[in-house]
Amino acid sequence: MVAAVDDRQPSPRIARGPARWLWFLLGLLSLALGGLGVIVPGLPTTIFLIIAAACFARSYPRLERWILDLPKVGPTIRDYRAGLGMPRRAKVWAISMIVAACGLSAGLLIEPAGIRVLVAAVGLVGVWFVGWRVPTRERVLGNG
Numbered sequence: 001m002v003a004a005v006d007d008r009q010p011s012p013r014i015a016r017g018p019a020r021w022l023w024f025l026l027g028l029l030s031l032a033l034g035g036l037g038v039i040v041p042g043l044p045t046t047i048f049l050i051i052a053a054a055c056f057a058r059s060y061p062r063l064e065r066w067i068l069d070l071p072k073v074g075p076t077i078r079d080y081r082a083g084l085g086m087p088r089r090a091k092v093w094a095i096s097m098i099v100a101a102c103g104l105s106a107g108l109l110i111e112p113a114g115i116r117v118l119v120a121a122v123g124l125v126g127v128w129f130v131g132w133r134v135p136t137r138e139r140v141l142g143n144g
Contacts, residue, residue: 023059027053083140085139087137
């Protein structure tokens with residue numbers, strides 16, 4: 001069964017000419033990074049698929065529909081687009097993975113101090129974004 005896309009949100013205009021190809025290539029890159037995130041610990045999957053869906057909405061809506069119909073992440077992406085954010089459990093998991101991956105990398109695996117600081121800073125930005133900018137689904141729905 002194919003899940004319906006939230007029709008309440010207006011679809012972005014499909015770009016024309018070189019802009020369409022740029023959106024398409026950015027979508028493919030994001031899709032590839034999301035696919036890598038399934039395998040590589042610490043590399044996020046869902047955010048790259050959210051970006052890919054947004055890019056494909058502007059370039060190749062058929063691929064956007066394919067991403068939105070994926071059984072595991074499609075509902076999550078549709079909920080995010082509808083303003084429902086992430087479930088609390090997913091936020092805790094995401095923040096834990098950011099802290100673990102960046103902490104391990106900056107603390108043990110990376111040698112130059114400047115790169116360590118950069119990795120730690122990027123990790124802090126990720127924690128801030130997921131923790132404070134992404135809505136918590138339970139709060140949005142009023143059950144938490």
